[in-house]
Amino acid sequence: MGLAAASFVAGLVLLASAPAIFLPEMDAGSTTVAMELPPGATLAETEQVALAATAALKAVPEVRAVLVHAGQSPTGLADPRYATLTVGFTDRHHRAPVSELRASLATALTIPGARFDLLRDGGGREVSAGIRGRDGEATSTAALRLIEAMQAEPMFLSPGSDMPGPKPVLRIVPDRDRDADLGISADTVAETIRLSATGMPSADLPVFLDGPRRIPIRARLAPEARGEMAVIERLAVPLPEGGTIPLAAVASVETGEQTASIRRVQQMRQIEVGTDMAPGFAPSDGMAWLGAYDGFPSGIGLANTGDSENQSDTFTAFAVAMGAGITAVAVVLILLFGSVLAPLTVLAALPLSLCGVGLVLWVAAVPVSLPVVIGILMLMGITTKNSISRRRSWSGCFPDRNARMSGARCRPAGSRVWSRSSHPSGRCHFAPKHAGPHPRSARSGAAAGSTGCADHG
Structure with missing residues (x-):
C-alpha cells in the first residue's frame, strides 16, 4: 500500500507538471x-x-x-x-x-x-x-x-x-432656444437628416410611369457627400409657416468619436x-x-x-467522473467480497497505472489533452477489470453460497451433477457424477420440467 500511495503522488506530480492543451492541433x-x-x-x-x-x-x-x-x-x-x-x-x-x-x-x-x-x-x-x-x-x-x-x-x-477602436461619428445637436423661436421641433430636424441620408420610405416614394412599368424615385445625398460638413450644414429644414432654413441655423454640426460596440456578459462589460x-x-x-x-x-x-x-470545464468534469467511477467500483467490490481490505488490493493497481501514464507523457514530451484524459479514463477501467480477474484467480474456488448453508442445491431432473473433489495438485477439481431423483421429489426425475436436489460430494 505504501508503494501504491507513493506511485499515486508521483503520478499526480508528473501530470500536474506536464503541459496541457484542450485539443492537439491537427496539421x-x-x-x-x-x-x-x-x-x-x-x-x-x-x-x-x-x-x-x-x-x-x-x-x-x-x-x-x-x-x-x-x-x-x-x-x-x-x-x-x-x-x-x-x-x-x-x-x-x-x-x-x-x-x-x-x-x-x-x-x-x-x-x-x-x-x-x-x-x-x-x-x-x-x-x-x-x-x-x-x-x-x-x-x-x-x-x-x-x-x-x-x-x-x-x-x-x-x-x-x-476591443474595437473609437468609431468616427457626425453629431448634430439642435439649438433648442432657436428651434423654439422658429417653431421647429427636434423631429423635424431628424426627419430632414434621415431623408437626406436614406431617402423617403418605400411606401411614400413617387413613381415614374413608363407604360406598364412603375419606377420608384428615391432622392438622397450621394455617398461621397454624406461625410462633408459643408453639405450637411446646407440641408434645408422646413419651417411651419412655409419656406426653409439651413440646418446650420437651427443645429450645430460637429465630428466626434464613440465606442463602436459594447459586449456584456452577466450584466458586466467584457473585453x-x-x-x-x-x-x-x-x-x-x-x-x-x-x-x-x-x-x-x-x-x-x-x-x-x-x-x-x-479546457478547464472538461478537465474538471473528467476528474469528477473519474473520482465518482472509482468510488462506485469500490462500493461494488466491498459488497461483492464482503470485506474492505480485499477491494483495496484490487484498487491498489490504479495509482501504479497513473504513475505510468505520467512517466510516459513526461518522457515523450506530450501535453495533456482531451484524448489523453479519455485514454486515462479507459486505462482505469481496464486496470480495475484486470485486478478483479487476478484477485478471483488467486482466491481459489468457493462453493456456492446456498451450498455452504444447506449442503445441497437444486438442479433440473435428469441432469448431471458436478461434484467438488480435491486434486493432487492442490487445485479444485469438478467431476460429473450420476444423480437420481431426490427422495423428497414429488414427481419422477424423468418428467420434463421437474426438479430435484442432489447433495454435494
Whole structure:
C-alpha cells in the first residue's frame, strides 16, 4: 500500500507538471488569419490592406497560396472593416508544423493600422480570457494594461483584444432656444437628416410611369457627400409657416468619436483578450500566467473564455467522473467480497497505472489533452477489470453460497451433477457424477420440467 500511495503522488506530480492543451492541433496544411481595420474603414481600404497582407504572407517560404475574403470576419460577421485570410502551406513533409510557423506569420503581418489574429482549427486563439467589470472605462484601461504586460513576456505571441477602436461619428445637436423661436421641433430636424441620408420610405416614394412599368424615385445625398460638413450644414429644414432654413441655423454640426460596440456578459462589460503561444510554451503556461496576474483594480475580474474555458470545464468534469467511477467500483467490490481490505488490493493497481501514464507523457514530451484524459479514463477501467480477474484467480474456488448453508442445491431432473473433489495438485477439481431423483421429489426425475436436489460430494 505504501508503494501504491507513493506511485499515486508521483503520478499526480508528473501530470500536474506536464503541459496541457484542450485539443492537439491537427496539421491540415492551412490556417486562418482574421484581419480587422479601425471602425469607419471602407471596403476598398480593407481590400488594399488585405492585398498588402497577402504579399507579406507570400514572402514566407512555406506559404503556397493565400485566399482573401474581404468584408466578412471568420465568424460570419459582415462588416467592411473585416477580412478573412486563408493561408495554404506547402507539403507538410518539407516544412515545419503549422504550430511552429505561426511565429513567422506573426512577424510578417506587421502592417500599421491593422490587427491580425492567427486562429486555430476551432476558430479561436490558443489562450483567451475575458476581462469583466461594471465600469466600462476601467475595464478598457485594465485590458490595455494587461496586453502591455503580455507583450513584455516572451511566451506570448501577438496578444490582442476584441476591443474595437473609437468609431468616427457626425453629431448634430439642435439649438433648442432657436428651434423654439422658429417653431421647429427636434423631429423635424431628424426627419430632414434621415431623408437626406436614406431617402423617403418605400411606401411614400413617387413613381415614374413608363407604360406598364412603375419606377420608384428615391432622392438622397450621394455617398461621397454624406461625410462633408459643408453639405450637411446646407440641408434645408422646413419651417411651419412655409419656406426653409439651413440646418446650420437651427443645429450645430460637429465630428466626434464613440465606442463602436459594447459586449456584456452577466450584466458586466467584457473585453476578450487572446494570444498565441511561442514555440516551447503550452496554453497551460499562459493560463497559469494569467491566473497569477495581479494588476487588476478593484471591481475588475478575469474569466476563461474560448478554448481555455472548454479546457478547464472538461478537465474538471473528467476528474469528477473519474473520482465518482472509482468510488462506485469500490462500493461494488466491498459488497461483492464482503470485506474492505480485499477491494483495496484490487484498487491498489490504479495509482501504479497513473504513475505510468505520467512517466510516459513526461518522457515523450506530450501535453495533456482531451484524448489523453479519455485514454486515462479507459486505462482505469481496464486496470480495475484486470485486478478483479487476478484477485478471483488467486482466491481459489468457493462453493456456492446456498451450498455452504444447506449442503445441497437444486438442479433440473435428469441432469448431471458436478461434484467438488480435491486434486493432487492442490487445485479444485469438478467431476460429473450420476444423480437420481431426490427422495423428497414429488414427481419422477424423468418428467420434463421437474426438479430435484442432489447433495454435494
